[in-house]
Amino acid sequence: MGALRRHAVAWITRGEPADARRITLTRRRIYILPTRAGYGFGLILIVMLLGATNYSNSMAFALTFLLGSLGANAMWQTHRNLLRLEVIVEGVAPVFAGQQASLRVALRNPGRQDRPGIRLRTEKQVPRVIDVPAQGHAELDIPLSAPRRGLHPIGRLRVDSQFPLGLFEAWSWPAYTTDLLVYPKPADPAPPPPFGVASGGKGAPVRGEGDEFAGLRKYQAGDTPGRVAWKAVARTGRWMTREFEANRSDDRWLRWDDLGAYGIEQRLSILCRWVLDAHREGAPYGLELPGQVLTPAASEAHRHACLKALALYAIPSRGAA
Amino acid sequence: MKRTPAPPTDLPEIHLRWIALALCVAILPHLLNLPVWIPLLALAMIGWGWWSLRRQRLPRRALRLYLVAAATTGVLLQFHTLFGRDAGIALLVLMLGLKILELRSRRDALLALFLAYFVVAGQFFFTQSIPIALFMLLSVLLITGALIGLAGTARPLPARRRLGIAGSLLLQSIPMMILLFVLFPRLPGPLWAMPKDSTAGLTGLSDEMSPGRISQLIQSNAPAFRATFDEAPPPAGQRYWRGPVLDHYDGRSWHRAVRLGDTTGPVLPETPGIGYSVTLQPSGQRWLLALDRPGEPPPGAVLTSALELVTPRPQHEVRQYRVRSYTDAVFDLELNPWARIRNLRLPDDSAPRARELAHEWMLEHDDPAAVVEQALVYFREHPFHYTLEPPLLTGDPVDAFLFDSRRGFCEHYASSFTVLMRAAGIPARVVTGYLGGEASPLADYLLVRQSDAHAWTEVWLAGRGWVRVDPTAAIAPDRIERGVSAVLGADSGLPAFVRASYGASWLNQLSMRWDVINYHWDAGVLAFGPERQRELLERLGLHRLGWTLIALILMGGLAGLLGLYVLIYRWRNRPRFASDAERLLQRVEALLAEQGYVRRPGETPDALAARAAAGHPPWRETLTRLTGGLQRARYRGDTLDVAATQTLIEELRAKRNPP
Numbered sequence: 001m002g003a004l005r006r007h008a009v010a011w012i013t014r015g016e017p018a019d020a021r022r023i024t025l026t027r028r029r030i031y032i033l034p035t036r037a038g039y040g041f042g043l044i045l046i047v048m049l050l051g052a053t054n055y056s057n058s059m060a061f062a063l064t065f066l067l068g069s070l071g072a073n074a075m076w077q078t079h080r081n082l083l084r085l086e087v088i089v090e091g092v093a094p095v096f097a098g099q100q101a102s103l104r105v106a107l108r109n110p111g112r113q114d115r116p117g118i119r120l121r122t123e124k125q126v127p128r129v130i131d132v133p134a135q136g137h138a139e140l141d142i143p144l145s146a147p148r149r150g151l152h153p154i155g156r157l158r159v160d161s162q163f164p165l166g167l168f169e170a171w172s173w174p175a176y177t178t179d180l181l182v183y184p185k186p187a188d189p190a191p192p193p194p195f196g197v198a199s200g201g202k203g204a205p206v207r208g209e210g211d212e213f214a215g216l217r218k219y220q221a222g223d224t225p226g227r228v229a230w231k232a233v234a235r236t237g238r239w240m241t242r243e244f245e246a247n248r249s250d251d252r253w254l255r256w257d258d259l260g261a262y263g264i265e266q267r268l269s270i271l272c273r274w275v276l277d278a279h280r281e282g283a284p285y286g287l288e289l290p291g292q293v294l295t296p297a298a299s300e301a302h303r304h305a306c307l308k309a310l311a312l313y314a315i316p317s318r319g320a321a
Numbered sequence: 322m323k324r325t326p327a328p329p330t331d332l333p334e335i336h337l338r339w340i341a342l343a344l345c346v347a348i349l350p351h352l353l354n355l356p357v358w359i360p361l362l363a364l365a366m367i368g369w370g371w372w373s374l375r376r377q378r379l380p381r382r383a384l385r386l387y388l389v390a391a392a393t394t395g396v397l398l399q400f401h402t403l404f405g406r407d408a409g410i411a412l413l414v415l416m417l418g419l420k421i422l423e424l425r426s427r428r429d430a431l432l433a434l435f436l437a438y439f440v441v442a443g444q445f446f447f448t449q450s451i452p453i454a455l456f457m458l459l460s461v462l463l464i465t466g467a468l469i470g471l472a473g474t475a476r477p478l479p480a481r482r483r484l485g486i487a488g489s490l491l492l493q494s495i496p497m498m499i500l501l502f503v504l505f506p507r508l509p510g511p512l513w514a515m516p517k518d519s520t521a522g523l524t525g526l527s528d529e530m531s532p533g534r535i536s537q538l539i540q541s542n543a544p545a546f547r548a549t550f551d552e553a554p555p556p557a558g559q560r561y562w563r564g565p566v567l568d569h570y571d572g573r574s575w576h577r578a579v580r581l582g583d584t585t586g587p588v589l590p591e592t593p594g595i596g597y598s599v600t601l602q603p604s605g606q607r608w609l610l611a612l613d614r615p616g617e618p619p620p621g622a623v624l625t626s627a628l629e630l631v632t633p634r635p636q637h638e639v640r641q642y643r644v645r646s647y648t649d650a651v652f653d654l655e656l657n658p659w660a661r662i663r664n665l666r667l668p669d670d671s672a673p674r675a676r677e678l679a680h681e682w683m684l685e686h687d688d689p690a691a692v693v694e695q696a697l698v699y700f701r702e703h704p705f706h707y708t709l710e711p712p713l714l715t716g717d718p719v720d721a722f723l724f725d726s727r728r729g730f731c732e733h734y735a736s737s738f739t740v741l742m743r744a745a746g747i748p749a750r751v752v753t754g755y756l757g758g759e760a761s762p763l764a765d766y767l768l769v770r771q772s773d774a775h776a777w778t779e780v781w782l783a784g785r786g787w788v789r790v791d792p793t794a795a796i797a798p799d800r801i802e803r804g805v806s807a808v809l810g811a812d813s814g815l816p817a818f819v820r821a822s823y824g825a826s827w828l829n830q831l832s833m834r835w836d837v838i839n840y841h842w843d844a845g846v847l848a849f850g851p852e853r854q855r856e857l858l859e860r861l862g863l864h865r866l867g868w869t870l871i872a873l874i875l876m877g878g879l880a881g882l883l884g885l886y887v888l889i890y891r892w893r894n895r896p897r898f899a900s901d902a903e904r905l906l907q908r909v910e911a912l913l914a915e916q917g918y919v920r921r922p923g924e925t926p927d928a929l930a931a932r933a934a935a936g937h938p939p940w941r942e943t944l945t946r947l948t949g950g951l952q953r954a955r956y957r958g959d960t961l962d963v964a965a966t967q968t969l970i971e972e973l974r975a976k977r978n979p980p
Contacts, residue, residue, distance in 0.1 A: 021917045037431050044435050048442050054511040056638040058502075058847045059445035059454055065501035066461065067438060069494035069879075076883055077490070080890065088919050106919040110911075112894040116474040129475045137919055164486050165465070166431070166472040 038167035117163035187269035354447035363418030370421030525604025531574035564754035587652035612646035639847035664748035679744035707797035
């Protein structure tokens with residue numbers, strides 16, 4: 001049933017181009033049908049019309065016609081409430097599989113009349129309601145579910161409104177090519193990384209043999225006092241160790257091949273956890289996947305690159321990224 | 322009584338306030354129509370419901386069911402039925418009051434408001450007067466305002482905004498309503514059996530004349546009908562409006578008999594007759610009134626052998642029709658034997674003294690016309706009085722009136738005169754109707770009120786057919802020429818409007834003015850039914866098109882109106898800028914928005930430009946120059962170089978991200 005519905009919507013909206021961020025709701029994109037209340041109202045009008053005819057009651061006719069006209073006017077006003085509204089997808093931050101992403105959408109109203117009661121949602125979600133002021137904007141975040149890793153197009157949104165009388169619902173399905181990047185779900189619990197970060201001093205590699213200062217990392221048991229960045233400790237109150245370039249040969253490598261005992265998704269999950277842990281440590285780390293190597297670094301961009309590599313591992317590219 | 326906390330309603334208080342107000346206004350006019358306890362109870366329940374909802378506690382289910390049962394029982398006791406007009410509307414009003422006690426969700430609220438529209442329609446089955454119609458607009462405005470609140474806005478709209486939207490919807494709907502009212506195909510009702518109580522509260526002539534019937538009518542100031550003449554109306558003494566003809570006497574009351582074998586129509590004279598149209602108030606009866614004697618029946622009515630205009634069904638609606646009457650028409654030159662027998666029949670034991678008297682006259686004169694004259698002389702020469710408050714008659718009503726009390730009004734005179742004629746061997750019958758009519762000083766019509774009700778006699782004379790004889794004229798000629806009020810003094814104890822002094826008073830002037838408005842309302846709006854619609858279409862030349870094309874015209878008209886509204890809306894909302902700077906700024910903003918830099922609420926154009934420049938460095942320089950110039954023009958009043966600004970905007974467009 002769900003698939004049928006999806007196909008039907010796809011067929012109905014086939015002439016409506018998707019956009020990366022901004023869609024203006026034109027006449028072609030807006031659909032309108034009576035709501036359940038609207039059908040109820042129609043039924044009442046029919047009963048009233050029959051009553052008026054039976055009793056040949058002129059004023060009952062007049063009231064029936066007045067209410068019918070009221071309904072017809074409500075119809076175009078509901079349609080108007082969406083017409084020329086601009087629906088702008090402002091962006092969505094990557095999330096881990098199983099989390100909920102939050103899509104920021106701006107509604108821009110170029111008209112001189114405000115548009116109350118605009119509802120916005122993705123398929124099958126509870127709509128969020130917002131009133132858009134005249135010649136202004138309203139922003140809202142709508143939740144997106146992200147069950148699986150990978151790059152998921154956010155696809156169709158549903159914008160609708162029943163304002164003013166609730167007898168008709170006008171709606172539109174603006175579709176967006178913007179993707180939601182979903183990282184693998186971090187494994188919990190995860191086996192310790194092979195370089196034993198989590199296991200403390202025992203077997204820790206000797207570091208800091210070089211001369212060139214490379215950066216600071218969190219103090220670990222076994223670091224010699226000469227390595228401690230005393231100035232930083234004094235400043236921040238946390239124990240930090242200076243690191244030197246020559247140590248890079250001993251950088252932590254997070255390797256696909258170290259996890260031979262696990263399946264693909266589990267390996268990705270564990271690697272994801274390792275990347276997060278390593279990033280939190282602050283030390284440079286590298287990631288080695290089959291056919292793909294990310295050289296060690298410790299920046300936010302590097303973290304994102306690693307996680308993205310994991311997210312997209314073995315997923316055929318769709319060209320857009 | 323202890324009340325368990327029911328799940329509170331999920332409607333905000335502002336909605337409840339609107340709904341309660343709308344329902345109260347919808348119920349209010351029913352105070353005039355229904356037994357007063359019904360609307361009062363409904364209003365009380367709305368007050369109680371609102372109070373409970375505000376405290377987030379609704380009466381529990383058992384109590385509500387008990388109330389439903391009690392309300393139904395009350396209606397049953399009052400009307401002895403649950404169906405029909407009065408009981409049905411009473412139930413509807415009570416249920417509307419009860420509905421607010423279970424107003425839990427939006428769905429309940431919608432149902433209550435739709436029901437309220439129904440209750441508003443219900444009041445028209447009692448009265449369709451102008452004030453009630455205007456009140457209907459108020460009710461619809463408030464119900465619609467309450468409905469607007471339920472349409473799902475993020476924040477409740479302020480009252481003024483709601484009324485503004487509802488008001489503009491209503492204003493847009495009125496022209497469409499008029500179009501529908503005129504062109505929507507009307508079917509002749511009724512579609513199903515009319516409940517018996519649907520004629521309650523209507524007044525008019527009935528097909529029976531028993532003592533006191535007409536005097537009841539005479540007490541009523543209500544208009545019976547209004548007539549507009551093509552030319553000058555006939556003189557006052559000729560304004561006999563023919564209604565039901567009563568030819569069966571049972572010793573006390575007169576009825577319409579079943580007339581078999583009568584077929585003769587009137588012999589129309591060479592004169593063109595008098596053409597006029599009548600706007601008849603709903604009477605709940607089947608008569609159409611026409612000047613004595615009508616020629617052709619209007620569409621939808623038949624002319625009986627006694628020259629009554631009869632419709633197939635009772636009239637519950639104002640009705641307008643055109644008739645042509647011939648005051649000097651002759652009919653029934655030959656009286657068939659059955660009709661003769663019927664119009665001579667008297668119950669064996671009735672009016673012995675009157676019969677004796679008539680018998681003497683019959684022996685005295687050979688010519689029936691002389692007997693008629695003799696009877697009129699009898700009325701003139703004996704001390705008969707015209708009064709609307711006759712003493713109670715004991716024994717045979719005709720004998721008691723003719724020989725004892727001698728005080729009465731038209732119905733006594735017509736009845737006893739007809740009995741005398743029959744006893745003298747002259748076929749005779751009672752004709753009821755109206756006599757007179759007041760010319761409106763402001764418009765071209767004659768107003769005939771219920772107080773103009775009258776009864777007279779028709780006798781059949783060989784060679785002349787049926788001849789009208791009005792015995793009341795013999796007693797009180799002024800009644801014929803100047804109406805009831807001329808005959809009765811100020812001390813007669815009658816309602817003020819019937820008294821002689823009333824006619825010239827300012828109050829009467831005012832009431833005649835109001836009557837003109839009502840006349841146009843009745844004739845133009847309320848009388849508009851299938852027949853009037855056909856007439857109008859004929860006058861417009863549309864009747865040849867057939868209903869399919871007329872329906873298309875109607876649809877086209879409605880679509881045209883909607884299109885007009887859309888155009889007006891677009892024109893009123895066309896982009897308007899205080900200056901070039903505003904207009905160009907709008908363009909820059911649209912360009913930035915296209916790239917995802919949408920101005921946030923409260924963000925200045927400068928801040929937006931800074932954000933866009935930070936996010937898209939190629940724009941930085943152009944944007945700085947652009948907004949600088951625009952801002953100086955807006956706030957410092959510097960002249961804006963429009964061409965240069967446009968070039969900058971083009972530059973901005975060129976440097977944007979490829980789509």
